[in-house]
Amino acid sequence: MTLNELQTVQYAVDAGIATVTLNRPEKMNAYTPRMRDELIAVFDETDADDAVRVVIVTGAGKAFCAGADLSRGGETFDYAAQSNPQRESMRVGDVYRDGGGLQTLRTFRSLKPVIGAVNGAAVGIGVTMLLPMDIRMASSNARFGFVFARRGIVPEAASSWFLSRLVGMQTALEWCYTGRVFDASEALKHGLVRSIHSPEDLLPAARALAREIADNTAPVSIALTRQMLWRMSGEDNPMRAHQIDSRALQARGRSADAKEGVSAFLEKRSPVYPDRVSTDMPEFFPWWDEVPFQ
Numbered sequence: 001m002t003l004n005e006l007q008t009v010q011y012a013v014d015a016g017i018a019t020v021t022l023n024r025p026e027k028m029n030a031y032t033p034r035m036r037d038e039l040i041a042v043f044d045e046t047d048a049d050d051a052v053r054v055v056i057v058t059g060a061g062k063a064f065c066a067g068a069d070l071s072r073g074g075e076t077f078d079y080a081a082q083s084n085p086q087r088e089s090m091r092v093g094d095v096y097r098d099g100g101g102l103q104t105l106r107t108f109r110s111l112k113p114v115i116g117a118v119n120g121a122a123v124g125i126g127v128t129m130l131l132p133m134d135i136r137m138a139s140s141n142a143r144f145g146f147v148f149a150r151r152g153i154v155p156e157a158a159s160s161w162f163l164s165r166l167v168g169m170q171t172a173l174e175w176c177y178t179g180r181v182f183d184a185s186e187a188l189k190h191g192l193v194r195s196i197h198s199p200e201d202l203l204p205a206a207r208a209l210a211r212e213i214a215d216n217t218a219p220v221s222i223a224l225t226r227q228m229l230w231r232m233s234g235e236d237n238p239m240r241a242h243q244i245d246s247r248a249l250q251a252r253g254r255s256a257d258a259k260e261g262v263s264a265f266l267e268k269r270s271p272v273y274p275d276r277v278s279t280d281m282p283e284f285f286p287w288w289d290e291v292p293f294q
Contacts, residue, residue, distance in 0.1 A: 001037055001038065001040075001041040002041070003041065003042070003045055005038075006038050006041075006042075007034060007038070008022070008023055008024055008030070008032065008034050008035040008038055009021065009022060009023055009035060009038040009039060009042060010023045010060070011042055011045070013049070013051060013052055015211075015214070016051060016052065016053035016054065016214040017052075017053065017054050017055075017056060017207060017210045017211065017214060018042075018046050018049075018052045018054070018055045018056070018112075019055075019056045019058065019203075020039070020042050020055060020056065020057045020058070021057075021058055021059065021060050022035065022057070022058070022059040022060065022064065022065050023060045024060070024061075025059075025060040025061025025062070026061070028062070028063045028066035028067075028121065029066050029067045029068060029124075030059075030063065030065050030066065030126075031065050031067060031068045031100075031124075031125045031126065031129075032068075033099055036099045036100065036102065036103045039103050039106070039107075039129075040102065040103055040106045043055075043106050043107060043109075043110055044106075046110065046112050047109075047110060047111045047112065047277070048278060050219070050276045050277060050278050052112055053112065053113075053210075053213065053214035053219060053222075054112060054113050054114075054115065054210035054213050054214050055110065055112050055113065055114045055115070056114075056115045056116075056117055056203070056206050056207065056210055057114065057115070057116050057117065057133065058116075058117040058118075058119055058202075058203060058206070059118075059119050059120060061120070062120045062121070062141075063119075063120040063121040063122075063126070064116075064118045064119050064120050064121060064122040064126055064142065065121075065122060065123075065125065065126030065129070066120075066121040066122070066123045066124070066126055067123045067124030067125055067126055067147070068100075068124055068125050090102070098156045098157065100125045100128060100129065100156045100157035101156060101157050101158045103129060103157065104128065104129055104131065104132050104157040104158050104159075104162070105132075105158060107129070107132040107133060108132040108158075108230065109227075110226070111223040111226070111227075111277050112219075112222070112223070112226075112277075113134050113135070113210075113213055113222060113226060114132075114133040114134050114135075115133065115134065115135045115136075115137065115206050115209060115210055116130045116133040116135070116136040116137065117137050117139075117202050117203055117206040118130065118136060118137065118138040118139060118142040118144075118184075118193065118202075119139045119141070119142065119199065119202060119203075120139065120141050120142060120143070121142070121143045121144075121145075121181075122142060122143070122144050122145075123143070123144065123145040123147055123181060124145070124146075124147055124148065124151075125156065125157055127144050127145065127146060128146070128155065128156060128157035128158075128159040128162075128163075129157060130192075131157070131158075131159055131162035131163060131166060132158075132162055132230075134226065135194050135209065136187075136192060136193045136194060137193060137194055137195050137196075137197060137202060137205060137206050137209075138184040138187060138188070138193040138195070138196050138197070138202070139184070139196070139197060139198070139199045139202045140184055140196055140197070140198055140199065141184075141199055142183075142184040142187070142193075142196075143181050143182070143183055143184070144181065144182055144183075144184075144186075144187050144192065145175075145179065145180065145181035145182065146159070146163070146175045146176045146179060147179040147180075147181070148176065148179065149176065149177065149179045150179035155176055161234075163175075163176075165233055166191060166192060167190045167191050167192055168190070168191075171190045184196045215270070216270075216271075217273075218257040218260075218261060218271075218273040218275065219273065219275065219276065219277050220252070220255070220257060220273075220275045220276070220277055220280050220281060221252060221257065223277050223281065224248050224252070224281075224282070224285065227285075227286070228241075228244055228245070228248065231288055232244070244287060247282070247284050247287070248282065248284075251282035251283075251284070252282070255275055255280070256273075256274045256275055257273045257274065257275045260272065260273055260274065261273070
C-alpha cells in the first residue's frame with residue numbers, strides 16, 4: 001500500500017514532524033482492517049524517511065477512536081466466519097492473527113519517537129493502539145476504556161504485554177476486569193497519559209514536545225534509545241541491558257554524531273547531526289534475535 005492510497009488516515013509532514021490522523025470522523029467505532037493496513041504503511045514510511053524525526057498520532061472529529069467497526073454485528077470478532085483472502089493470509093495453522101496486534105507490533109518497531117495526542121474517546125483498539133506509543137497526551141475530553149470483557153472477548157493488540165508495564169498489574173487488571181470507561185484524570189493518575197490539555201491546546205502541546213526532540217537530538221541515538229528502553233523492559237536481568245548498552249555506546253562513541261554533539265556543546269551552538277537512520281544504524285542492529293554475548 002502507498003501513501004497515495006490512504007483513505008482512513010491522513011498523513012502530513014512539517015519541519016520533521018509527521019502527523020498521522022485517524023480520519024473517519026463520522027464514526028466513533030472507526031477502526032477497520034483498512035485503517036490497520038494504512039497505519040502499518042504509514043509507519044513503514046516514517047521509518048524510511050530521514051526527514052521525519054517524530055510522529056504524532058491523533059484523531060479527527062469527536063473521538064480518537066472508540067473501537068472497532070461493529071457493522072458485522074455478532075460476527076465482528078469471529079475471524080473464522082469471515083472467509084476472505086485477506087483474513088486467510090493472517091492464518092497460522094488454526095489461529096488467525098489478531099489484526100490490532102499486527103499494527104501495535106509495527107508501532108513497537110518504530111525507529112522514530114511516537115506521541116499519541118488523544119483528542120477524544122479511546123476505547124477498545126482505540127486505547128490498546130496507544131500503548132506502544134512512547135508518550136500519550138490527552139485532551140480534557142478524552143475517555144478511555146478496556147471494554148473487552150463487556151463484549152465477551154479479551155484484551156488484544158498485545159495489550160496483555162504493554163498495559164501492566166505502563167500502569168502496573170493492579171490497575172491493568174481493574175480496568176480490564178470492570179471494562180468501565182474512565183476519564184483523562186484517572187488515566188493521568190495511573191500513568192497512562194503524561195498530561196492533560198484543553199482541546200485547543202492538545203496538538204500545539206504535542207508539537208512543542210516533538211519540536212524539542214527534533215531540534216536537539218541525534219536521530220540514530222533516538223532510534224537506538226527507543227528500542228533499547230522498550231525491549232529491555234521485558235528482560236529479567238540487567239546484564240542483558242549492559243550487553244546492549246556497551247555495544248551501542250561503543251558504536252555511537254566513534255560516530256560523527258558524537259563528535260558533533262561534543263563540539264556543539266563546547267562551542268555553545270546548536271548541533272547539526274550528520275548520521276541518518278536509513279544508512280547509519282550500527283552493525284549489531286537489530287540485536288534481539290541473536291544469541292547474546294557472555
